[in-house]
Amino acid sequence: MTDSIAVPSSAFGAERPLGAKAMTVLKAARKVFLAHGFAGATTDMIQREAGVSKSTVYAHFANKEILFSAVVQSECFATSINIRNIQFVPGKIREILHEIADNYLQIVLSKSGLALARMVIAEVERFPNLGKTFYEAGPKPCVSQVKELLFLAQQAGDIELGELTAEEAARVFVGSIRSEPQLYYLTHPEETPTKAQKQQWSKLIVDTFLRSYGKTD
């Protein structure tokens, strides 16, 4: 909730690198939108939060929708980085999967992760491309990463996928990490998961997965 803003270095077309004031506005908008959603947030709230005049907001962002898109895109971009750096190590597949599950749950169940999902799902009919942006910044790269790792693990003989492709197995694995807790906390915004609960869940998922596809050594 209090971290900084990440901006796609030049996501679409030719966007200038965003001046300091624009960043101030964007950061305030992030906070307000994540807290109230698109419809619930007013430009006055954003302006006040940023400590900036109304004219300044509109000088940098043509309208509320564009500002909203900018927030969602930067937030998706900020989210998508973490999982990438996990390396494959032969014989350590359980530990690796566990690390992925923990990290992914951490992001998905964080206050901002849940708020982002809520916003995107709520407004996806008005902003169809944000749905794709979100999916391609979160679930998709995670699946790709897991697919990669599973492929290597299979090569190394650590797992045996049988009929399944690595892609399918990765989708099942990543999906089942997220599923239950994500829907639960999306629909119960007053509760927050403890670290222990998250770890318990990811252990459950990793155990189940390896019981299916792990080599019994």
Added chain:
Amino acid sequence: MTDSIAVPSSAFGAERPLGAKAMTVLKAARKVFLAHGFAGATTDMIQREAGVSKSTVYAHFANKEILFSAVVQSECFATSINIRNIQFVPGKIREILHEIADNYLQIVLSKSGLALARMVIAEVERFPNLGKTFYEAGPKPCVSQVKELLFLAQQAGDIELGELTAEEAARVFVGSIRSEPQLYYLTHPEETPTKAQKQQWSKLIVDTFLRSYGKTD
């Protein structure tokens, strides 16, 4: 989208059985809310859709929020019935799980199922109890039912859950059915899944689950 309305026979307190006109309004409200969400729907749209005067709407429902709650509750209620009638038959655990998975996906990925989820997730901060209602009408009874079946299947020796409780196994199973496709179609509202895709996914999930916990016979 075109089906009828189900009303909890007396969900909270003392609600009269809802007269014909009230049902007309509720049905129209259902259609409009599912199509546009709470914020996007206007009472004029509902009134017009129902072919009813504005006064009539407010004669039966004190305000927009109450009407919205009524729609969501009736929709949750209508959704929650289907899975119940599946009986356990020894030796047929694969078929049973498959049937559950198919039915559940059918509901979750239907136009109205996705629209309902979108609405609830979008407005859960404004209507916290609707989140609980939704969860307890959809995911929860499904998990209970699966738990029951898994318990019986374990008794009958068709599966072997190891360290897992039936509850945990059921949550993993039901969660992994929903996960990937639900999030995908929530964020891609223009696409719709084919029957083949749904069946392929549920086969994948049942296979994975039984590979973990099924007895190799």
Added chain:
DNA sequence: TTGAAACTGTACCGCTCAGTTCGGTACTAT
């Protein structure tokens, strides 16, 4: 036939909110 209740249609109120306008200020570059 009568009278209450439910309903219609429309005008209207009050408010919120996105976006505009404009006079004025501070800073920078030339």
Added chain:
DNA sequence: ATAGTACCGAACTGAGCGGTACAGTTTCAA
């Protein structure tokens, strides 16, 4: 000094929408 740029603050516009008021119409039971 001058001109340009970025910003402030505050008033304003205009539209949309939830909800109300009210006069007239239909329905139906006694």
